[in-house]
Amino acid sequence: MNDNEKYLFDLNGYLVIENVLTPEEVALANEAIDHHQDLARVRPREQRLDGGSSALTGDHGRGQLGGMLNWEEPWCLPFREMLVHPTIVPYLNEILGKGFRMDHQMFLLSMTKGAEGFIFHGSSGPGFDPNQYYIFRDGRMHCGLTVATFQLTDVNPGDGGLIVIPGSHKSNFSCPQEMRRYEKYQEHVRQIVCKAGDVVIFTEAVTHGTLPWTADHPRRSILMRYTAGNLAYVPAYPVPEWANERQRAVMEPPYHTRLNRPVLEE
Numbered sequence: 001m002n003d004n005e006k007y008l009f010d011l012n013g014y015l016v017i018e019n020v021l022t023p024e025e026v027a028l029a030n031e032a033i034d035h036h037q038d039l040a041r042v043r044p045r046e047q048r049l050d051g052g053s054s055a056l057t058g059d060h061g062r063g064q065l066g067g068m069l070n071w072e073e074p075w076c077l078p079f080r081e082m083l084v085h086p087t088i089v090p091y092l093n094e095i096l097g098k099g100f101r102m103d104h105q106m107f108l109l110s111m112t113k114g115a116e117g118f119i120f121h122g123s124s125g126p127g128f129d130p131n132q133y134y135i136f137r138d139g140r141m142h143c144g145l146t147v148a149t150f151q152l153t154d155v156n157p158g159d160g161g162l163i164v165i166p167g168s169h170k171s172n173f174s175c176p177q178e179m180r181r182y183e184k185y186q187e188h189v190r191q192i193v194c195k196a197g198d199v200v201i202f203t204e205a206v207t208h209g210t211l212p213w214t215a216d217h218p219r220r221s222i223l224m225r226y227t228a229g230n231l232a233y234v235p236a237y238p239v240p241e242w243a244n245e246r247q248r249a250v251m252e253p254p255y256h257t258r259l260n261r262p263v264l265e266e
């Protein structure tokens, strides 16, 4: 992670890393998802994410599909590689510290035209959330829960998808309710534009949400949540047998790096 990238992540609370996957790798991941489409579910209306905001409402829920790390070979392989992708490791080492771990299970967030958005959320101010935070101390960034999303389709301006309030991970006041609902102050909100193969990293402390999807092509983002090696937001899980040394390293339960915790070097 170079100095410019550190500056931008500290400034905005997110960073887009371009071309992490090749077009061939994107195609393989998409093929694996197509092969498992029968397992996907669309969020029902009673679990709507739009928070009752007419600016975020859609005519159906977003799609979700999990379990890809445990799919049969070869379908699981693209996702197992993403888990410890050598391009994102240096970023996570910097943002979360060496010994970072996968917290939540990976899932596909998919949206077809008309899919609803997600009301702004995130842990930024005014209270302190000891699991989701952004702190700058002793010359470096320290984050709790942090998201890395691998993009499997393009997100163009106006398509919808992930939105953030840049800089809000350092805010000290509550986000106004009308802004959380995307009903006011939209000029301070940024839709994250990216290409298939890019990775978006953002801290859960930055106020973020989702705009309804308007494009004819689907949105497909593989969402992974990592955290610092000493933290767990969701309960720890058993390390699967298929994991190689690098994959095991990010699936260890939380404990101090001083206790011989395996770390991913760059």
Ligand SMILES: O=C(O)CCC(=O)C(=O)O
Pocket: 109, 118, 149, 161, 162, 163, 208, 209, 210, 221
């Ligand atoms: O649309 C996005 O990428 C944001 C999703 C999100 O924040 C969530 O699922 O908690």
